[in-house]
Amino acid sequence: MPQSPIRKLVPFAEAAKNKGITVYHLNIGQPDIETPKPVLDAVRNSHFKVLEYSHSAGNESYRKKLVAYYDRVNIHLTTEEIIVTTGASEAILFGFLSCFDSGDEIIIPEPFYANYHAFAVATGIKVVPVTSGIETGFALPPIEEIEKKITPRTKAILICNPNNPTGYVYTESEMQQLREVILKYDLYLFSDEAYREFCYEGKHFSAMYLKGVEDNVILIDSISKRYSACGGRIGAFITKNKTVLDTIMKFAQARLSPPGFAQIAGEAAAELPESYFDITKAEYKKRRNLIVKRLNEMNGVECANPSGAFYVMAKLPIDDCDIFCKWLLKDFNYNGQTVMLAPATGFYETKGLGKQEVRLAYVLNCDAINAAMDCLDKALEEYPGRV
């Protein structure tokens, strides 16, 4: 089991804080946005007397609200097609356990969310990366490149859309290309859409919109980012494929039920008006515009303009992002402040890639982002490994 590439820097951040240094956390997707009050209030005003197991697939009342939520984003489901999970993490784990045998292969465009690799290791499946690059803004690699990687052991393609760590939003045309491939080779398409609402240019095209491949598509979802409710640990495994649902339910039953309190929160969240996203999206868009502008103003920094999620990948004039990110915490401060970033090497399966890249999560307000960018700008001037 590999160690989390981001979490291994945590002791250095703690040491910096113990020295009195302010650390701006752009390293993880923990937003500072307040969890909507009605969502927290639903739990705080609850009246039950016994904190019982819920249904293993999640409370039916919650799944009904989810059906209505998905209807609003043009994904049409029944309550039986939704299995509520303990975060998207558990949905991925159950999906890997259910759809693969040990040694099977999953194709994932890299850079990708590091924990996909962790769950693949835990379940004995092999990740086959297809590289996307900063020069295309991390668009889907040419479909021929993906097709070339298909072997008799390939069972699935996984995408995260909008993408963590790149912020890229897959176009309808890219999604249709993926549809052709999964149809031709009868593969599963795992689509992690935890950031669905956070698209700043144009509309999101869900994998659930693809026609004629309904039994191939698996939707991984989560309320963590959507409603700034990361600590609730509520996600969902969604598919139209009855056989897969039956298998997932066995895993769901073995772990009894998803968290109880947070399902109440999730139920209230599913009822929030659209205007909630308007406000949150406007805030994130403002932050994205700021961080991208600040990054591009720095000497030698290259940065795509991501149109979704709340991440941006930047290429820095440095020798090695792992060394640089550690140096930021251990050996650098600017007026008693520094910034914590995620080294991009942890998001690439191919060894040696991403050495000059970092991921920045714009989860802090604009003042904090400005202060963090001041630190980064200064740090790049001072860093001994600048190239």
Place this chain on the structure above:
Amino acid sequence: MPQSPIRKLVPFAEAAKNKGITVYHLNIGQPDIETPKPVLDAVRNSHFKVLEYSHSAGNESYRKKLVAYYDRVNIHLTTEEIIVTTGASEAILFGFLSCFDSGDEIIIPEPFYANYHAFAVATGIKVVPVTSGIETGFALPPIEEIEKKITPRTKAILICNPNNPTGYVYTESEMQQLREVILKYDLYLFSDEAYREFCYEGKHFSAMYLKGVEDNVILIDSISKRYSACGGRIGAFITKNKTVLDTIMKFAQARLSPPGFAQIAGEAAAELPESYFDITKAEYKKRRNLIVKRLNEMNGVECANPSGAFYVMAKLPIDDCDIFCKWLLKDFNYNGQTVMLAPATGFYETKGLGKQEVRLAYVLNCDAINAAMDCLDKALEEYPGRV
């Protein structure tokens, strides 16, 4: 992946209820005991504004309270030796993923909690059962029988103490015998102690009390039964073994954090006075005395007197418990009422065992238990497969 042996009867229970029949649920360990008010109030009176990820090992404030709780039961730990998990289920899953390679073997006295089997299947490890019998009250099988099952692939022994499904509480002498074996063969001892407080005669002897095997012992724990907080999904993985802790932490980090709200509940629960258990224990003891008396009064029924947890295994004068339990729901009612039981076959790894046994969970109040026993008594008279 096997289907849960208990859950597969659920559709028949639902059909019975739709016909207007009252179903007494003695089939699952979902107590009717109210969750302590201070535990629920801690969540309801919380004031945070962002439902953030907690530490992957659980909030430090909660782990500190757990250290104090364990001190009171003479288990002495540091916060670093406790990893808060999403129920005991996740602790078992992480333990199996961390301590075994695919194909390794774990010895478990049978009958045992069915989900151990499910997690073993999910992680590719082989369960080797050693049979305990109703004639000894499901005491630990002779240690020579356990030793005989050890092969080069054996990595661990797992016990549940007090035991689900048998209610048996392992004696200090049995625990010391286990100590000798794990020491001699350098095995892990997984000890699931979710029912620790529910011992009705004598004291609980924790696996953590064993001397000189500190690196071998793994404690699996949960607040679900202890505080009637099953839906919270808060458990713990506990060991003194630093290497195992390091590996478990990687899995813990991959799934980010345990549920947030329920950690607040757990923190309040860890502070409850001892008197909470006095009251709860007295209630369960009363129920146990009643159900055991009622069972033993039935013609042809054999029943041990379990000294812990809230389960009892009974041998019934029937041909097949799976058929009988389904018949109870499908074809029987007594004044519009029936009872749902867990067929014991699901708790035995050895095929063919447990066919005349059922598990009854005394999680309902004495009136409900009496009504359920009236149903069972009548059902045993009427059942066509009576032997």
